Amino acid sequence: MRISRKPTGAKFFELFTEIGANIGGGVELLREFVQAPEADRVELAARMHALENAADDATHAIIEHLDRSFVTPFDREDIYRLAARLDDVVDHMDAAVDLATLYRVGELPGGVAVQADLLCRAAQLTAAAMPRLAEPQELTAYWVEVNQIENEADQVYRRLLSELFNGERDALEVMKLKDVVDQLEAAADAFEHVANAVHSIAVKEA
Template sequence: MLRKKEFDFFKAMEHLASDGLEASHALNHIVTEFDSEHWTQKSEQVHQIENDGDDDVKKIMHELYISFITPIDREDIVQLTDKLDNIIDGIDGLTYEFAYLNIQEMRPHTKEFIDLICEAVEAVQQSVKEFSHFKNSKTLNQNIENANHIESLGDDLYTKNMAILFSEEKDPINVIRWQKLYASFEKVLNACEDCADVMTGLVIKNS
């Protein structure tokens, strides 16, 4: 009798990380080509990626339940999977915020935030790709450090743009809108840093 092929948890988490990268690229396209009349259709791509990510998470959790042996501790797989899912959820949440906050145009420097998000998500994706052979990887630590550095750049950009918002914006509704959005941009970057920090801890634990 043929044995069932062993589930590859590392590959599954790689796929989830790639979902996050795809979602960040879709968000970048929405912001770069922002059109208040038609951008909601473009958001559907992000929503679909988020749904696919949820399916990935469910598959990983199911396999954890039925698998006898896992490559690293089950709780570690759950933790890393959850952190990867948070990145996708954060990006997807931004598209909904654009809608309910009734954003009609992007403020200056918004693209800088999105570029940082794309870079941070890519650093996470590359880290997850290397994670399965962390003992011999020559690039894992650098990718993790990149994610942390990008989050620091995001903190600086957040502080700068919040100062500009409160000093120059005269419409109090716009202040509320963009205060919320800036916080959500930073939340995605924080999610990337959280994921990178988890990988650092798991490398130390399993070395």
């Protein structure tokens, strides 16, 4: 019989669940941003930034709790890494929204909405995985699916690049849009890194 990890880890699992929910909120905001008229972007970007600050606070709370905990459900460095990788997801979404606003990029290519949809699927899987961290071995399906989504996101990203460079846009416009699209691609990669951090915990516990 396995010894349950729940008692010692309850507070950690709670904090990770909170970050998972934060990320879910961030992705919804991102989808709204992508569809919104330009006039609404400044306000939506401000809301994303507030959410990024909240995610920073939650990450900080995990690290503080780590400082104070004598017993931890996993290796300290794995908790640390998972928190850092989750933070990366929000950072990239915030950067995408911020750059799109700063650069006044005008209408976004249709592929950006597809990127946002894929991030949404990854966020839902991640948010659902966080409350189940006590049994990391049972999260194999989550890890596999997020990896598949990242592969899909790669395809969408490459098609977007191809479209950006098709000669219809001038170079400065391409550079601006590419910065936005690159941040969303980095967010998809970051979801994969979160899943890898979870999987790496599962491998250690095997």
